Amino acid sequence: MRDRLGRWDVKYSPYLYVAPFFVIFGVVGLFPLLYTAYVSLFDWELIDDSPSFIGFGNYVLLMSDPQFWKVLTNTFSIFLLSAIPQVIMAVLLAALLNTRLRFPTGWRIGILMPYVASLVALGIIFANLFGPNFGLVNGIFELLGLDRVDWQANRFASHVAIAIMVNWRWTGYNALIVLAAMQAIPRELHEAAVVDGAGPVRRFFSVTLPLLRPTLIFVIVTATIGGLQIFTEPKLFDAMPGSNNGGSTNQFQTVTLFMYQSAFEREDLGYASAIAWVLFVIIILVALINFLLTRRIASAGEGRR
Amino acid sequence: MTVFPLPLRRSRRDGGPVGRANVWVYGLLIAFVLGSIFPFYWSFLVASRDSSMLTEAVPPLLPGGNFFDNVARVFDTVPFWRALGNSFLVAGSVTVSTVLFSTLAGFAFAKLRFRGRNALFVLVIATLAVPTQLGIIPLYMAMAELGWANQLQAVIVPNLVTAIGVFWMRQYTVEAVPYELIEAARVDGCSMIRVFWHVCLPAVRPAAAFLGMFTFMMSWNDFMWPLIALNADNPTVQVALEKLQSGHYIDYSLVLAGTTLATIPILIVFVILGKQIVAGIMQGAVKG
Numbered sequence: 001m002r003d004r005l006g007r008w009d010v011k012y013s014p015y016l017y018v019a020p021f022f023v024i025f026g027v028v029g030l031f032p033l034l035y036t037a038y039v040s041l042f043d044w045e046l047i048d049d050s051p052s053f054i055g056f057g058n059y060v061l062l063m064s065d066p067q068f069w070k071v072l073t074n075t076f077s078i079f080l081l082s083a084i085p086q087v088i089m090a091v092l093l094a095a096l097l098n099t100r101l102r103f104p105t106g107w108r109i110g111i112l113m114p115y116v117a118s119l120v121a122l123g124i125i126f127a128n129l130f131g132p133n134f135g136l137v138n139g140i141f142e143l144l145g146l147d148r149v150d151w152q153a154n155r156f157a158s159h160v161a162i163a164i165m166v167n168w169r170w171t172g173y174n175a176l177i178v179l180a181a182m183q184a185i186p187r188e189l190h191e192a193a194v195v196d197g198a199g200p201v202r203r204f205f206s207v208t209l210p211l212l213r214p215t216l217i218f219v220i221v222t223a224t225i226g227g228l229q230i231f232t233e234p235k236l237f238d239a240m241p242g243s244n245n246g247g248s249t250n251q252f253q254t255v256t257l258f259m260y261q262s263a264f265e266r267e268d269l270g271y272a273s274a275i276a277w278v279l280f281v282i283i284i285l286v287a288l289i290n291f292l293l294t295r296r297i298a299s300a301g302e303g304r305r
Numbered sequence: 306m307t308v309f310p311l312p313l314r315r316s317r318r319d320g321g322p323v324g325r326a327n328v329w330v331y332g333l334l335i336a337f338v339l340g341s342i343f344p345f346y347w348s349f350l351v352a353s354r355d356s357s358m359l360t361e362a363v364p365p366l367l368p369g370g371n372f373f374d375n376v377a378r379v380f381d382t383v384p385f386w387r388a389l390g391n392s393f394l395v396a397g398s399v400t401v402s403t404v405l406f407s408t409l410a411g412f413a414f415a416k417l418r419f420r421g422r423n424a425l426f427v428l429v430i431a432t433l434a435v436p437t438q439l440g441i442i443p444l445y446m447a448m449a450e451l452g453w454a455n456q457l458q459a460v461i462v463p464n465l466v467t468a469i470g471v472f473w474m475r476q477y478t479v480e481a482v483p484y485e486l487i488e489a490a491r492v493d494g495c496s497m498i499r500v501f502w503h504v505c506l507p508a509v510r511p512a513a514a515f516l517g518m519f520t521f522m523m524s525w526n527d528f529m530w531p532l533i534a535l536n537a538d539n540p541t542v543q544v545a546l547e548k549l550q551s552g553h554y555i556d557y558s559l560v561l562a563g564t565t566l567a568t569i570p571i572l573i574v575f576v577i578l579g580k581q582i583v584a585g586i587m588q589g590a591v592k593g
Contacts, residue, residue, distance in 0.1 A: 006496075010417075013497040017413035018425060020406040021466045025432055028463035032440025032447075039442060096334055099326040109579035110338035112586075116575045117345070118526040120543040121564035124550050125348045128557055134359040136347065172341060173586065180587040200324065229438050232528050235547075242551030256438065256529075264533060269442050276439040283436060 040274040046267035058274035070250055071258040079227040081163035087219060090174035098182045111172030122165060123236025130161045152239040155251035162252060165233045174219050181215035182208060217294045224287045231256040255279045345568065352562035359557060375562035382559065384538060388545035395457055395541060396524040399464045403520045404513050406466035411474025412505045416482055432468045438529060445533055459534040464524060470516055477512035478505065515585035518578055525571060542567045
């Protein structure tokens with residue numbers, strides 16, 4: 001009897017241990033995503049008992065909605081303005097941290113501070129710093145004899161300000177990940193390069209960078225998935241707090257903010273669901289392209305070695 | 306956005322620092338750290354003064370004496386005590402359950418043999434690519450259907466366990482728990498769950514602790530879903546902060562007192578546990 005119980009235990013208990021994840025993910029991850037696709041085929045108002053089926057109507061509408069193209073452009077603009085400088089700065093910062101330092105852990109904690117800040121607090125603080133009239137950034141600009149910038153009203157300036165927020169939060173974190181990869185590079189490789197007469201800059205580009213490839217792929221792909229879904233920063237950056245417009249002419253509204261506005265302000269769940277699915281497909285595509293590109297660029301570097 | 310260090314291989318310490326730090330390195334690092342800290346300081350600076358400081362051409366650089374007045378006004382304006390309690394409750398229960406379920410599943414994937422194990426594990430990794438943020442509309446409809454709108458379980462239940470947590474614990478358990486120990490416990494007549502509790506759990510405690518801190522921070526700072534699921538009279542801290550800011554006229558001393566207040570608990574945790582958090586991120590980072 002005890003033996004039988006024991007065998008059952010060995011055979012079936014593992015399923016019990018992994019079940020919570022699959023149940024929860026199925027209910028709150030996979031099912032909602034699929035059901036979103038279903039809802040997107042209906043003209044579905046928030047309080048609606050019998051929504052009418054309209055097929056791809058929402059998608060057709062979306063493709064001819066100038067606001068959608070505008071928010072898509074905004075999203076990519078903010079994403080590129082944040083991802084590119086972020087990765088470059090993270091690699092440089094990691095190179096700085098990878099020298100023989102006093103108090104190495106202290107410096108690492110210092111640059112990681114922004115990572116623990118709440119995005120909401122951060123959004124409010126930066127909205128204040130970039131305020132058009134009394135913002136500190138414009139104050140400094142004025143002291144330096146530069147023109148004030150209306151960070152909320154000007155489309156490009158608002159993208160820069162939001163990208164700075166994103167970079168402020170994530171650069172230190174990414175730098176630590178890159179640093180860990182740098183430390184895993186065998187010392188002999190550097191020594192061999194020194195023997196071959198390579199200076200520090202040459203060593204960085206010919207030894208360090210190619211070996212960072214998998215890490216850079218990881219950093220870039222996660223930055224893509226997160227960056228294209230950006231929501232909190234543009235929501236809080238608005239000069240009209242509480243608004244979901246992303247500025248008076250949607251100049252910094254992102255796709256996720258547009259989705260939120262369509263669903264919970266305009267109460268058009270079908271339309272919002274179509275936005276969600278288009279964004280999902282875009283994210284997967286861009287992450288894939290990034291993955292392939294990063295692999296190719298980094299392996300080109302390896303070939304030159 | 307929730308990103309988590311991806312553990313693929315444990316740190317090989319065969320590299321180490323390259324070159325000596327000179328004045329330039331220290332100078333640049335100091336600039337980076339000052340930049341990192343500045344927004345926190347600014348927030349406290351405004352919170353400790355009168356809003357009129359923002360109209361001055363050259364703002365004062367030292368804190369004033371109004372911090373506690375401004376904090377008191379925060380508690381008058383929004384239900385901040387309630388928000389703090391809600392945030393602790395939500396982040397606390399999400400943390401306990403994520404750590405428990407992730408450790409259990411990690412143990413099964415790392416050390417137990419069962420049919421379909423590899424396929425199921427690949428499925429766990431595949432789910433990392435699914436942005437759950439995009440499924441919020443049906444989730445909202447489901448919560449309304451269940452009558453959970455504006456109740457804390459609407460925020461807790463969807464976050465009970467994460468793919469990244471399962472993945473992280475599995476990677477750690479593979480190396481931290483020797484098969485011999487499991488065999489020995491089995492020979493002594495331990496059931497699987499007792500093996501988990503008495504053999505596996507003690508061995509993976511450091512990884513579980515890191516997962517716990519990480520989950521707590523993420524949950525504490527979560528905004529989009531709580532904003533949808535809860536309303537202004539039963540908020541989490543983040544939702545309360547947003548409401549604090551969204552009046553017609555923004556009183557920045559009041560609002561930034563709120564942000565300072567919301568940041569202090571997490572900063573204290575970070576200062577105490579910073580070393581472990583840094584080590585955890587670096588240990589989990591992807592290696593080539």
